Amino acid sequence: MSESSELVKLPSSVPLHARPAGAFVRTAASFASTIDVQANGRRANAKSILEILGLGADGGAELRISASGDDAAAAVAKLTQLVAELA
Numbered sequence: 001m002s003e004s005s006e007l008v009k010l011p012s013s014v015p016l017h018a019r020p021a022g023a024f025v026r027t028a029a030s031f032a033s034t035i036d037v038q039a040n041g042r043r044a045n046a047k048s049i050l051e052i053l054g055l056g057a058d059g060g061a062e063l064r065i066s067a068s069g070d071d072a073a074a075a076v077a078k079l080t081q082l083v084a085e086l087a
Contacts, residue, residue: 005066006077011087016057020086025049027082031063035079046079 014020016039017054028046035046039061044051046065057063063083067075 001069002072003066003068004072005064006076006080008063008065008083010057010059010061010063010083012060014086015059016055016061016063018053021049021052022026023080024082025052027079028075031067031069031078033067033072033075035065035067035075038064038066039078066070079085 010055011014011074014026025047037044037046037055039053039055039057044055065076065079067073067082069075
């Protein structure tokens, strides 16, 4: 089992609410790894829309995406790419 982690910044004009959060959760759910996101001193399961929305991550917020499992590196890379493309 491998682990991977990456720090990524949300585009300043895009909070992690509704549509972006849904896309994030759907992408995370496509991986077998356990994936967590940290923002604003909170931690959330990346596969739970309620937990992701509960982060309160506004535009410009830094997210720490961490994964543990066989596809951890691929999961973190894909989610980091998704956040970068939200702008």
